[in-house]
Ligand SMILES: Nc1nc2c(ncn2[C@@H]2O[C@H](COP(=O)(O)OP(=O)(O)OP(=O)(O)O)[C@@H](O)[C@H]2O)c(=O)[nH]1
């Protein structure tokens with residue numbers, strides 16, 4: 529049976545809006561608000577009662593924040609590189625980057641921390657760009673495994689460093705507040721590229737640096 533959404537699709541406003549294949553078509557604001565009213569009614573409440581009447585507009589604005597990652601090119605954050613780091617080649621590690629994402633199976637929040645390291649080979653970036661990279665991929669519908677891999681691979685392809693390591697520890701709303709209902713449970717994923725993949729001691733150093741933070 530075909531499900532009628534009643535959602536009118538429109539062409540994207542700009543090239544930025546087209547930044548990801550998944551966003552080739554986006555419904556307009558009115559269609560989004562209609563969908564939210566449908567969800568409120570499905571939850572069992574009255575979308576027209578006073579406290580809920582502005583909720584669809586708020587949710588539409590919140591979605592723009594939670595899914596802002598579709599509107600940016602994550603690699604663009606890594607384009608400004610500094611080549612005068614005096615030949616620094618050792619590990620650069622940014623620990624405990626706050627991470628907020630959304631699970632693609634249930635559209636429930638994924639909340640946690642990312643730890644990102646690279647071993648430069650000529651090019652270093654402003655350290656905040658690692659946080660921006662994490663956020664750009666996180667603010668999409670995600671699987672934690674894919675999120676971890678995308679961050680690592682983009683860093684590796686763009687900066688051409690000797691190695692990249694990414695560890696993400698996060699809790700999934702779809703497990704903590706529904707389904708198996710296990711608050712406190714967290715998922716840990718890792719991506720190792722370049723010399724982190726081949727050198728167990730580098731991995732141990734990385735893991736001991738992030739332990740207990
Ligand atoms: N591997 C992986 N699984 C995830 C992630 N986010 C959510 N999941 C899981 O995706 C699975 C979806 O399973 P389904 O059986 O299709 O969905 P469900 O009936 O809602 O399953 P339950 O959550 O067990 O109630 C669940 O096991 C979730 O825990 C993620 O980032 N990575």
Ligand SMILES: [Zn+2]
Pocket residue numbers: 631632633634635636700702703
């Ligand atoms: Zn989920």
